Amino acid sequence: MPYAQKRTPPIRKGTNAAPPLNVADLAGVVYSSGKVFDGLRTGRLDTENFLRSGSLEGITSKSDLALLEDLRDVSQFIIDNREAPLNSAFVRAVNAQITRSGPMNPGHYRTAEQHIGVSTQYGRHEPQPTSDTALQRIIDRAMSKPDPREQALELFVQIAKAQPFEDGNKRTALFVANSVLIRAPKLEMLVVPVDENSPDKAARFNDLLARAYVSGEHEGVKDMLRTEGFTEHASARDRKKAARMNRYPKLRDMTLNAHALSGDEHEDPQLG
Incomplete structure (x- = not known):
């Protein structure tokens, strides 16, 4: 009998459950x-x-x-x-x-x-x-x-x-x-x-x-x-980067605006 697959349920905020993955x-x-x-x-x-x-x-x-x-x-x-x-x-x-x-x-x-x-x-x-x-x-x-x-x-x-x-x-x-x-x-x-x-x-x-x-x-x-x-897997790095950006919203906005004006798609090394 094939192994019955179970889809990963959504993660509720405020829990210690494992994060979503791909x-x-x-x-x-x-x-x-x-x-x-x-x-x-x-x-x-x-x-x-x-x-x-x-x-x-x-x-x-x-x-x-x-x-x-x-x-x-x-x-x-x-x-x-x-x-x-x-x-x-x-x-x-x-x-x-x-x-x-x-x-x-x-x-x-x-x-x-x-x-x-x-x-x-x-x-x-x-x-x-x-x-x-x-x-x-x-x-x-x-x-x-x-x-x-x-x-x-x-x-x-x-x-x-x-x-x-x-x-x-x-x-x-x-x-x-x-x-x-x-x-x-x-x-x-x-x-x-x-x-x-x-x-x-x-x-x-x-x-x-x-x-x-x-x-x-x-x-x-x-x-x-x-x-x-x-x-760390990739989602951990992404979460940490997002957390750093959220802690410094002015720097985040300045960085995103600078990238948009210059067409530069590279990450700021201080934020990556």
């Missing part, structure tokens, strides 16, 4: 997971433009397009269903969104006969196949952590390590982790550490994740994510 707000998650997990060649800005408007500028391969379409669909799914129970059915439904660049049987657990695993420099990681019961235990342990950040970290590491599905396991784990964060009032997301000018960062992350897989050294990759993985 898929472009999760551009950092899409870009970093695509880049590190699947070799995405599309740049960060072109990725954000694709999510924001559907623009194909800068997307130079069908494989990149298929990957971005899948990650866009996963983003939309966790936004639409952020009021739904976070359980094993939800995790399977996240994987089921990866239909173009992922498993042959999206949303279905791998079997022992398939011998699906991960080869690392520390050895091969091929855990036992997962069931709904085993996956629910992972979720329950993660959600017993004291705050959304720690819950997200535990979900990411443990689901990725469990390798429940035929493919797309790290992507699934990262977006499930972000499904916790987008339910929280704080405006942040968990991204994979990546730097276009320093490939060592992603290499170090992958090394630490491999250690978690093979040796059970979970804290190394969690510590890296604690310091380099949490970041």
